[in-house]
Every structure is written in structure tokens, then in C-alpha cells.
Amino acid sequence: MTKEIGITVKKSDDFSEWYTQCVLKSSIADYSPSKGFIILRPYGYAIWEIVKELLDCELKKTGHKNGFLPVLIPESLLTKEKDHFDGFMPEVFWVTKSGDSDLDEKLAVRPTSETLAYSMFSKWISSYRDLPLKLNFWNSALRAEIKSTKPLIRNSEFLWQEGHTAHDDENGADKEVRMILDIYKNLIEEFLALPTLSGFKTDKEKFVGANYTTCLESIMADGKALQMATSHNLGQNFSKPFEIKFLNKETVEQYVWQTSWGISWRVIGAIIMVHGDDKGLILPPKIAPTQVIIVPIYKDDSKTVVKQKAFELEQILIDSKIRAQTDDRDEYTSGWKFNDWEMKGVPLRINMGLRDMKENQVEFVRRDTKERFYVKEKELVNQVMSTLEDIQSNMFDRAESHFQANIRSASTLDELLSVLDTAGGFVACSWCGKRECEDLIKEKTTADIRIVPFSPKNNISACIGCGEGETKEVYFGRAY
């Protein structure tokens, strides 16, 4: 592999350029001709399909059903909840024409579907028997991003799911919000091997139109914070303007309580940022489209027999539900293949040549630790399984160490600024809860309150902004 084909910068030297090269060169994604938009190539889409399948299964288990909503939303619907509209308005794409004709009413290209979904909820819900209504939509959302776009992290269109539920009381909505956040947290930690912190957004940072927003926040390898998923309690803020009412068992008319929540392909960006190294991606086995790549090593005279053996092993692994693949391309050298699969982040490589065959063994090469060792053929399936498990837990442990090491604290504004400038990460501070202080700190440090943790460490002192008042522990960070 020539220099231009592999990753040409170190992760520690130029993180941003390293990330972009990882995304493009490993064939995860590519730029679309329209500025701010990207295309997900098969390798990236295969990761998304696995993540989607895992989450979809959990959502169905917990009683959610999928549906489809149109991508175009009439302006009159979008404006019905004022805060919501004001929040999204600057980044909405508008359809104003069809063919050569002007439309009577502008249509928004879906920035999110609350308004459209809830205009339907009011038709579908009339009795307590219709509740809870728990729907989910796998689609894309569009928000015009003009500055600092970054593939998978910030684009004008992104793949996600949006869940929308309606409940017969506030408690039902509260429970739903937390259950969904737990499902997200389990998905992200257990399968994506990414540690996260759970908590609330401040009123300033919450979803426009929500009573409160809960979220999962993580820290990338460069110390910047990344929001991984959000789950909102909408209270009756939408059910009132959209008149989503039901008759309860006592035949009293009430407005429903609602939630909405989403997770996007951004998590693929986080996997790359957190786990990758100078050679490229390192994918957690549980979400790697190819978990094991088998590279047969042969000369012209041993080609047939070695390839045949490789396919045999591949089949044995596939029969054990392991996503294995053989790279038998003659037009590339073994060395080129090694580099290519390393860049793509396949967790485990198996090398095998004629000599190995005679010894009834193959060589394992771990992507995470670069360890190499021989495994007897009869041990193949067990060894692959245990090695993949080991890689998965090692990757989480490594990420968790980095995560914990990047949670610091500060008790003055100067200290906060200095920690942010030298190390980044999350900085635990005491905050009085006032918007003025939040704004002041943002102005002086360019950091936001990323999260108000569910489980604070409670090292409470005076507010880092005004030095006054009753305070709570919040985590500041500079974010993507």
C-alpha cells in the first residue's frame, strides 16, 4: 500500500485530518456533490445496518412499532409549536416549487417529525384504549449546516431514528424517557464499546419544545465532547396546540403526555474517533460487518489448495454465526491486503499459508493489540469466539480509561479555562442554575454545560460564574 492509499497523518498530530482520512479512505463515506451532504458507502452502511438491527430489536421488544412519515412537512404544521419552530427555522430547507409551478404553501424538508407525527396522533388517539401509542421511524433528517461540517458528526442530512410516544399520564412519559435512554446507553456501551455519561440538558441546551431533555455524552480522543443520543419529555407542550386528547376511563377528556427521542449515524463517527489508531479504524467485534478476515498466503503453485482451505475455514466460521470473509483477490499482494483490512478496522485477521496447513494451524492477528499467535485448526471456532470477546472488552476498557482520565474538575473560571485549553474533556463545576452564568461562561471559555449528571459526585462549592447561590454539579466541555 502506497503512502497515499493509507492514512498519512498521526492521530495525535492532526486529529481532524486523521479522522477525515479514516472516514474516506476506509470507504465508510464520501462527500456528495452538494456541500454539507455525505454519502454512506456499503462499508459504512453495513455498520449502520447492524446498529439499526440491534436497536430495532430492543425497541420492538419494548412495544414500539415502526412506521413511515413523508419527508415534506407543510409550513403551517411546523409553526404550530412556536419555540420548536423558532429553534429549527434557521436550518430548515424549504421546497417552494414543483416542476415549474410555485407551491401554494412552502414545504419543509423534515428537520424532525414532531409536528407531522402529532397532527396524526390527534386523529388516531381518542380513548385511553389507544394509549400508550409508541411509534418509531427510521429515516433521515435535514438541517442546513453551513459551517464546520464533519462527515457523520455534522452534516446537512443524517440517518437516524426518531421515536414518538403518547401516554395517559406524566409518569408514563417520564418512565418512557428513562427507559429509552437506558436502551441507548446499553447499545452504545455494550455493542459500540463507548463509555457515556447520563444526565439532563440545561434549559438552554434542551430540545426546543421539551419540558426536559436527557442525554448521553461522551468524550472523543481529542478531548472534545460529543452528544451521543437524546430522549425528551415533551409534557403537554405539543398535545395542547395539536389537540391530542383522549377520554380516560372516567370519560374525562385529557391531553396526552409525550416523549420523543433519537440516535443518529453520528455514533459511527464516535466509534472511529475513540477507537481508531494511526493505521485507521478499529471496529468493536459486535458491530463489525466483517469480524474475521481470512488472508490466504500463496504462490502460483499453492494457490488452489490454500484458497480452498481458506474458504473451508470461512464456512466453518459462518456456520457458527461469525461474520467471516476470505480475501482471495489475486490482483493484490498479501501485504497490501494486511494494510487494507487494518485500515478498515477488521477486529481479527487470520493468515494462513501452505506451511500453516501442514501444521494444522493458522495465525491470528488482533487489530486492537497487534498481538499475533498461532491457533490449532481444531480450536478455530472457540478461539475466534473468545478472541473476539476479548477484543470487545479490551476496547471498552481502553475507552473507559481514557474517558475517566478526561473527567476533571475546576472551582474557578480561570481554572476551568486552563483545564479546557490544556486537556479538554469534561470539567465538573458547581453552577447556580442561572442562565446568565451559563451564558457568561460560554462567552469566556466557548464551553457549554454538556450535562447535568444523574449521578453527581456532589463536590459542591460556590457557582463558578457568580460565586453565589445553591449550586449543583454540572459538566462543562467544548463540543463538536
Added chain:
Amino acid sequence: MTKEIGITVKKSDDFSEWYTQCVLKSSIADYSPSKGFIILRPYGYAIWEIVKELLDCELKKTGHKNGFLPVLIPESLLTKEKDHFDGFMPEVFWVTKSGDSDLDEKLAVRPTSETLAYSMFSKWISSYRDLPLKLNFWNSALRAEIKSTKPLIRNSEFLWQEGHTAHDDENGADKEVRMILDIYKNLIEEFLALPTLSGFKTDKEKFVGANYTTCLESIMADGKALQMATSHNLGQNFSKPFEIKFLNKETVEQYVWQTSWGISWRVIGAIIMVHGDDKGLILPPKIAPTQVIIVPIYKDDSKTVVKQKAFELEQILIDSKIRAQTDDRDEYTSGWKFNDWEMKGVPLRINMGLRDMKENQVEFVRRDTKERFYVKEKELVNQVMSTLEDIQSNMFDRAESHFQANIRSASTLDELLSVLDTAGGFVACSWCGKRECEDLIKEKTTADIRIVPFSPKNNISACIGCGEGETKEVYFGRAY
């Protein structure tokens, strides 16, 4: 179930109204606030998910990979292949603003993705080693429909898949086009229980930008024709303007040969139209989200024990991979439930009460034939499986009889018109191949040439239009 809840017209009396009621009342779909757009509700989406999964599996087996393309396409790309653009232009939705700002260049909301996909193909393809490139995209397409919209059949946005491939020679593209059509045909006949005819579109009716289009055509219960799927050979019509070139093994530069193909949620509309009856939908077991509905019949004193037994049977069926569900809602009567599940088209209903339990039996009620019979509990799984198989094949046979009975022939224009007016369906005629004759017949009968069959019956006579020339057999029909 009151009259207003069930279907209130007969299929034979007012087919169009019957169809709309079937779609809306069975909770398949609903109208969106934007004219021409519909929403797919969970029951409809669940059918789409099953169809999608079946097709996706076949496409992956034959080497296709999924990806994601943005929904917005710059005008300059869309106009690059002139015929293609002229064909789609009248029905394109245009984004002209983001927030309050006018865009520099208009963006089309995806009517189809050839141009966007192929602008990327030219980046991704440089050598014979990159070919064939076989990609597929599960997304939605938008085409402004102002008149005669019909849920699932003709809407301004529809769910579909679009496949796009590039090959190193013409033969590769030809083979792909036919392989895909065979995959579609098998899906539609084997799983949707709908008979189809395979053949070519005429030059007038082919996809704008294609060398030729192959298609599957079917006949609905009202005698109207419905296009079920298309597979196009694009030749080098796109590879030349988009400069998709590769070096072959002899290092000679060549343009690729291409195909594109798609199938949409319209097939769900066809299932309803062909199989449904006065009581509502009848779903083929292979694509029914609920294959078996168990209705426990109880009074207050037998409630617990009967419900428990129902859930036991449900679990036994689920363990045998049968999509079974128990309707244990206390707030509805058994009679209401029977009507509701009949309207939704669940292929097999199982009734069971206390008396049945004592006899170790349950009652089967077939949706297709309305047959009822008792089955011993120990025979449950076998009997369910064989009954579902029998329903599936019976449904295809019934549809096939209707299909064959609605293929007629005509040798004069008057005869054609009379058959179309009295019976509809396909009318086999001889045609000289000239556009003038095709246009003339359309003008006089409002019928198109739906298909030039791969396997004509070859009852060739003079052209039905001009009475002259060498002719081939084509099928006329009035279409949705």
C-alpha cells in the same frame, strides 16, 4: 363492529371506494396533511418490512450491497442526461431556500438517484477490478402527483429500493437486468401470491434514459393493469455524460455499461386490490405480519384460565417461527375482534373457549375460504403450518385464474375498444412497432401498450393500428 367501522361498500360495486376504505380502515396507511402524501401506519409498515427483508436477502445473496444517498440533488447533476431530466422535470420538487436565505443552486428532492449515484461512480470506478459495482438503496422517491392520487399506488412520495450497477461489458448489464427481473418475479409470485407477466416496455413507455426497460405487469380486480416492478438497461447513456470510465485488463479505457431497477410499496396496494374481499384485506401468509390470530372466548369466570391457555398456544406457535398473536383485550367483544381481524386480513384465526379446552381442541377459521374446522391441540403446529401453506397456494391459484381469464385478444381497433370497455384486462394485439400507431390507439382507446411479452403466443396478424407491416404481439391495457 358498527357499519361505519367495517367496509361499507362491496368490492364489485365501487372498487375505488372499497380500496380506499380497505387501506384506511385496516390501518395500513393514512393521508398526510400535505395533499398527495400518505403515512404508512405500523400495520402497513410491518408488511413493507417483511417484503424488504425478503428482497434484501436475495439482493445480498447475488452480490449487491446497500448504501445511502442524500435526498437532495443539485440541479446541475439532474440536467446532465437530457432525456432523463426532461422526463422527470414536470414532477420534481425543488428546494430553493434554507432558513431565510435563497440557495445559489436549486436542489431537487430525489425523484430517482441515477444522476447522483453516477456522479459518485465516476470517482469510485477506475479499473476493471472495481467492476461489477452493484449497489442498492432503500429510500423514498418524490414525484409531485397532482391528479388521481391513490394510496400506495400513486403518491407524491413512495418507499422503494433503487438498484444501480456498472459492468465491464454490455452482456454483463443485460444479464443483470434479467436476473433482477427474475428476483422480482419470484418475490411477487411466491410470496405476494400475485401472478405477473414479464416483458419489455415499448420505446415510448421505457424509463427516460434507458436503452430498454423490462417490467412485470399485473391485472387488478377491476381489470386495470398495474406495473409491479421495472429493470432497466441504461447502456452507456449515463456513463458517457458522467464519464464513468475504467481501464480494462488490456489497459484500454472504456465506458461502463449500466443498469437500474426498482420496486415500491405499490405491491402492497396490489395485494389489497387482488386478494381482498367485501370484508377487507386477505393477506398471503408469507407476508402477513400476523399469520395467526388467537381469540380466547371467555366469560368473567373463565377469563383467567382461557387467556392463559391462549398465551400458551401463542408461545408454542412462536417457538415454531409462526407469527402468532393473542387478542386478549377485555374492552372488545369476540364478535368485534372477529370482524376487526377479518378486515385486517389475518390469514388464519383460532377461536378457543372453555369448552374447546375440555375437548383439547381449537377452532380454525380460514380467511380465504371462510372454512371452519376443529383441530386437536396436539396437532396444532402441524395443522397451522399446513393450513397456512394451503392458504398461500390457494390465494395464488385464485389470482392466477383471474389473471388468465383477463387476458383476451383483439384484431381490430373496434374489437380492442369493446373488450377494454366491457371487460378490461390485457388485450393481446398485433402491432407494427411504429410510434404513430401506438399514439393513435392510445388516443382512440386511452389504453397503452403495457408490455411486449418475453413469451408471446404469436397469433400474429396485421397491425391493429395501420393494418400493415411486420408485427409483434403486444398487450394493451388501461392502467393505474
